Amino acid sequence: MMPLNPLKKRLALPQTSWQLCILAAIGGFASAMLVVLFVFTIEGIQLLFLHENDDYSSLSALSRLLLPIIAAVLIIFFAWLTGYQYIRSGIPFVLHRLKIANGVLPLRNTLNQFIGSTVALAAGFSVGREGPAVHLGAACSSYLGNKFKLPYNAMRSLSACGIAAGIAACFNTPVAAVLFVMEVILREYKVHIFIPVMIAAIVGSMTTSSFFGLNHEFGYFSTISLRHGHYPALIVLGITLGVIAFAFNRYLILVIKASARFHIVPRILTAAIITGGLGFLLPHAMGTDISAINFSLQSDVELQLLLALLLAKVIMTVMALGLGVPGGIIGPILGIGAIAGTCGSIVATHFITGNIPASDFALMGMAGFMAATLNAPLAALLCVVELSNQIEIIVPAMVVITSACICSGQFFGNRSIFIMQLEAQGLAYRRPPIEKSLQHIxxxxxxxxxxxxxxxxxxxxxxxxxxxxxxxxxxxxxxxxxxxxxxxxxxxxxxxxxxxxxxxxxxxxxxxxxxxxxxxxxxxxxxxxxxxxxxxxxxxxxxxxxxxxxxxxxxxxxxxxx
The missing domain is CATH 3.10.580 (CBS-domain)
Known part of the structure; x- marks a missing residue:
């Protein structure tokens, strides 16, 4: 009989382990560094043809039309080099691998995620950074666990730590990252997993903060001035967001199912043509979220133009993600929610005495739409709180989130878009209750x-x-x-x-x-x-x-x- 490694025996037990915490910190740092490289690569490519990052309005109309098509050709070429079967990536794929492969991700999928998402984000496709960050974080940490041949239950925990580090590194929101992992990825709360996930999120956030600073992307939002008298309008906004979230999820799944019989090459080219065409008309709809949010918060933008921007952003996101362009969904969701909230502020101003700051309703829209689309109310609440650096938004955001989730879930039967994507793509994500219980040890x-x-x-x-x-x-x-x-x-x-x-x-x-x-x-x-x-x-x-x-x-x- 061979001698038994006491470290591995300890990690095999469902108990809080300082050894796993150390591995979580190492994996979190490595994951964050990979995300830093990912972000620097995107920004470096963008600065080759943009005056500022994500400012596609500085390009000519013809350039906006051609840019996504050129990017699609590059994405397809790299997918051909690695094998088209390895193009699947993002959060749904990570969920699938977490269930059927203990979080281990194939190297070729990870390479496609890094290269493909970098090109897609640089070229203005309406996809987010957090999907690639989740994939890269999970791949990095699971590689560490696989290298040391850790027990599978410890590898799954370490993969979850990488996901938390990736999200925290991407948005500088460690608390929301922890809750996202527990609420959306693992869908359970276990103390022996919670602690290393928290450590990984802290390390991920601290690592990227040393490169990009402590400020959040939406830290420039002014202090909210919402009063109790605004709450009826917030409830109406939440209901509207619930309806939009249902439509968004439904049509995204319809596109995924309808396009499944076609090869990936015409699918990505179609997404590029649609993105370029809408970008030709509305440059602020291109990119993940920053450009659209900044434009919608300008004081002189008319409601009709904002509604057109909202529709274009929804179409571009649905078609890009539904047709297989590598990238995440949370960034565009935040952008769509902010635009919808800004539209709500203009409408509400006509019925409530005094002007309502557009930024207040934009924040509420981000929280409500993310909660209803992902079916993750707590993660959405903490995400917006951390992104805006405003704890005062908790109560009004809860009003919008509860209204949106009740409307979307109870009246329309909406579920998490990640679960719906897994089912539409035929990817396994559930285990029988007995097996799920036994997986922990x-x-x-x-x-x-x-x-x-x-x-x-x-x-x-x-x-x-x-x-x-x-x-x-x-x-x-x-x-x-x-x-x-x-x-x-x-x-x-x-x-x-x-x-x-x-x-x-x-x-x-x-x-x-x-x-x-x-x-x-x-x-x-x-x-x-x-x-x-x-x-x-x-x-x-x-x-x-x-x-x-x-x-x-x-x-x-x-x-x-x-």
């Missing part, structure tokens, strides 16, 4: 190590070993033939009423030491008996066993009986 942490190994014993030796066997000891016979993998056979004396004791024999199934109880359960569920033996590197070297009875004990009592 690795076999290394609870396997039986008290083993007596007998290599091809004779009958007398076997009988003597059975007679001397204690209840907490497991007797295993090794059947090994030259050139073949060894078989490990478990011998279990069974005492039955009114009969002589007899011995059950079970051939143990090999299981990698990184596995969780979920993998062990799936191997044994059909027979509902026997067990698995755990190995580290060589399947011929046993380091412990896990029986089906022990797994059943964990399900019933919350602990194993080995």
């Amino acid at each position: 690795g076999v290394l942490g609870v396997m039986a190590e008290n083993i007596t190994l007998l290599t091809q014993p004779d009958q007398k030796t076997l009988a003597l070993a059975l007679a001397n066997k204690t209840p907490d000891n497991h007797l295993i016979v090794v059947d090994k033939h030259s050139g073949q993998q060894a078989q490990f056979i478990l011998y279990q004396p069974i005492n039955t009423p009114n009969s002589k004791p007899f011995v059950e024999q079970h051939t143990l199934i090999p299981l990698c030491s990184q596995s969780t109880l979920a993998e062990a359960y799936m191997l044994l569920a059909q027979a509902r008996a026997g067990g698995v033996y755990v190995y580290q590197n060589n399947p011929d070297d046993i380091i412990g066993i896990m029986t089906f009875d022990a797994i059943r004990s964990y399900l019933l009592k919350g602990k194993t009986s080995t």
